[in-house]
Amino acid sequence: MSSAPELKATLTLPYTAFPMKANLPQNEPLRLKRWASMRLYEELRKAGQGRPAYLLHDGPPYANGPIHLGHALNKGLKDFVVKSKTMAGYDAPYVPGFDCHGLPIEIKVDEHLGRKKLEMPVPDVLEACRAYAQKFVDLQTSQFERIGCFGRWSKPYKTMDRAYEAHTLEAFYGFLEKGFVFRGLKPVYWCIHDRTALAEAEVEYAMHTSPSVYVRYQLTSDPGAIDPALAGKQVSTIIWTTTPWTLPASLAVAFHPDFEYVALEATTGDSCCEQTSIYIVAADLAAQVAVDCKFSATKELARFKGSQLEHTTYQHPFLDRSILGVLATYVTADTGTGAVHTAPAHGMDDFYTGVRYNLDPTCRVDATGHVHVDPAAWNHAAPPAFEGLKVWAANPVIIAMLEERGALLASADLNHSYPHCWRCHKPVIYRATEQWFIGMETPVKRADGSETTFRQLAVEEIDKVIWDPAWGKERITNMIATRPDWCISRQRIWGVPIAVFMCEKCNKPIIDPALNRSIVDRFQREGIESWATTPTEDILPAGAKCAHCGGTEFRKETDILDVWFDSGTSWYAVAESDPELKEIYKGFQQNNGTEVLYLEGGDQHRGWFHSSLLTSVALRGRAPYNHVATAGWTLDEQGRAMSKSLGNGVDPVDIANRLGGEIVRLWVASVDFREDMAASENLMKRCADIYRKLRNTFRFLLGNLNGFEPLRDQIAEADLLPLDRYMLARTRELTENVLGWYAAFEFHRIYHAINDFAVIDLSNFYLDVLKDRMYTFAPTSKERLSAQTVLWKITEALTRLVAPILSFTADEVWDYLPKVEGREASVHLAQFPKPEGIFSEDPAALLKKWETIFEFRKEALVEIEAMRQRKEIGKSLECKIRFLFRKSSEGTHWFADSKHLLMLKEILNVSEVEILYIDQNEILKMLPHGNDDDIKLWAANDGIEPQLDVHKVTALPASGTKCARCWNYMPEVADYGIWQNVCTRCSEALHEMHIDPPQSTEAAQ
């Protein structure tokens, strides 16, 4: 047992049980369990009582699949906001939501049930939809929790909750009773495959080939009334369309009132059977029309303004119908003929023109897309050839009819961008249907009682909201200003029924608030299923009469509400109604300064931000939020959208399982979310590398805190060594910045600043130069305790500052921090550090003062590196640094005196520092650029401007003898027992550590 006691063993090396290897995929689930068992979310709510409130109201993701990276980004950002607000001293509850109704789920369930669905009662189908949605609510919940997102996951809001559904219906009744709702025929996007109206948001554009035809419409009114030059002549106009199936619905031809039109005498056919006809077309398009219609020659007979053509009449090319000449400013001069075929049942512009000219918008294309003839315009025994054909099949038949009648001037195929259904991806049509609408021009009153319209009030409310980034404001303003009336009905079953009774006689709804309340109660009690299962007489009071016609027969409306209406009323069903949120939200509505944030992808300006604004403005006269932030898209490294076919997707769940949920979080923090963001396996691995560095920094900090007891060992700020004070000032500066960036949602700046601090300030500098003090000084020495006091404050502050982002790791570090009585059980229950608690002074002046030291340090490091390159030294401790400053009466750098030699020695990590003051010219001669001219110049200026910066830094071999313990070259070394070459500083430290000089090979005490 007689081994020589080792001098090395007397060093105080870092030690911590905090593991170097994170094992995130294994350890994160354990921490999640711990958070669950300590009921962390409930504890946070308790802790928040009495604090000012902050409400991030969650936009519900659609519950029909596992989460993708966009979801992870969305929930990650929200989690940063909620956690940082909580740690900044707010009560910030977070109730996540799920959007559950609607077509995508109903279609999936349809596919699954197949023909069985037809025999199933409605409640059973609804139950199947509910189960389908719940399956994905559960899956997404577990996935969001896996990446460390806090929230009330045990009781999220779901748009299919009974209470939510009842609230949605109640909100609809609010619109109905306040006069916003009307039923009308209106063209809507219609999918003939899914047999449903589609919202704008449910339409996507793709290429589609359509027939492009030029059709002759013969003038039946007096041509002389248009222009005298045409008197007595046979005149026609030409329309151009890519939807021949809409021609049976053609009721008008629209001209631009301000365009110039010409009457062309056009020659067609070859020399043997030449023919001339007169056509009216826009002057600017005449040449192109002549080419497309193969006119061999044209001659302009007359020229006139489009306004001349109003109320002209034409013969429909194959129906017994007179076509009206109308004016419209949407007519363009870049395609077609300037004469626009107008079918009010099949186009939005056409519809509004029809309203102005009192045209009948009745639609004769049925829900499955079959075309039917208007009996009033067909005086033949046999139906026309297109009768009963699907729109696409009707096209060639109608083109053949046009040709037969000599009305077809040209026909070709056109490949163009065309609206398609977002679900079945088949082309959609515009079709006028009976729908329920919310009228954008409904008269409303402002808070001050003045009159305005719903649309205008919504626009005014947008102005009171903070839009981040700012372009969102203009975007949503334009959308609200130009949007058509809101079509809120859908012809499906998986959604909240428009629970209204319609009079069989006059087709008007019963609007009876008492009846409406009773149906809301019924939904609350029995669910939406009750609308299908309860007989009318059990809901309607006996003897109910129509207020309009006195009718007594009623039918139940079978349409359901648009899902955007569902989610758009979440402020009402959740924020205003949930026991945990309603007081906070009430405060916001009373303008008590509470912030209500909506944070979603940029496409929600036409989605959830939009529908929520409309419902809240209509029912409460104000926007439902005062702050809206939007995120860009997640793309691959080449800027392409992620897709299965490209195989460039990044699955956040897979990343969490392989690299850790923390890595997903770190990636979210690394991107500037307001722009489009790149993600890839590569970038995730880079985040994992950054993570390892951060973790090692924490480990090193913790290791150096071994044995430190804050209450016992802390040094007062005034007594700290200058370098330690400098680091506290840096930490305070970092803290101030980070707190500001959390408040401004600038998470990527936090990510960069924390990384830079960990790598540049800590690893490459402070922790490196501290090694001498930390390892060789006695643990009880003031110098070492000064460093530990600062390391403790840095670690404490850093742990709290990163907790919203690195939620798992910060909480793990928290467990290993030196124990402090009464500290919170989790970092997430703690608050952000107070900058003045880290360092009491304003750091700016001190940091400024230190800038020069770092400039000199940079020069010294260059000299040391040069010595190393010349193989004159190995470690920097083998050298001494000499600073030569000019002798002057104007003062010196603040650190350039004998008081600061030890500090300089430490930050330069050398054995010795020497400061000499000599004649300026002597220094100048030593500088590489110090030629005689320069010296004369300097000399000439001497005495006029103090040249404080005339200096020279030199690295020299250290004098003295290498201490066997601290490896510094010291002027005095001596034996310490059997240990040879121990410097005075080390032997004093050993005495202070009560290590007596060992006299034999027995271990030292």
Ligand SMILES: [Zn+2]
């Ligand atoms: Zn479809």
Ligand SMILES: [Zn+2]
């Ligand atoms: Zn009636």
Ligand SMILES: [Zn+2]
């Ligand atoms: Zn020593």
